[in-house]
Amino acid sequence: MSEAVHILALATIDKGKAADLEKVVQECAKHSLQEKACKRYEIARDAENEGRFTVSEIWASQEGFEAHLATEHFGVLAAFAKEHGAELEVIRQVPLHPAA
Template sequence: MIVIHADMQIKPEKREAFLQTVQPLVAGSQAEEGCLRYTLTQDVANLNRFTMIEVWADQDAVDRHNASSHFTGFFKVSTDFFALPLKAEKFTAADV
């Protein structure tokens, strides 16, 4: 499996636009083959900091995801939302 934690620091004034724009990305990703988890969370201590918690069956699923229209479409319009560049930690993972 592949686990990704994608941290996104959003400009406060772009928070609502981000939350609207990200919805098709979340729904589209959750419907993908090989998507085991795709949850948008916000940090309790900083409500403009979001983390996408992602679990994928394998790298092929991640590759399909990265090529999907909901993924590329989101990043075409979202650049201006970010206060800092998106930062992702990515792991190869196996169930314990």
């Protein structure tokens, strides 16, 4: 069995588009949480920067994460981000505590 994949994604967009991005991210989260390989998919809005969001994800395997990237709901999010000039950073993390 593959090792779990831990992701932290940061998305920053113009404040005028923040509410729209929030809706798209929430819709993606709703569907992502239904994916078999999804162990966690939490979104948050930055309390001090209206246009910045974080997504903390855990996927059961690399294969599960790659399958997520090929889904329609992720494609909608990626297309919205690209169309509206959102800056995206995806960080693959290695947990340093035993509870991970």
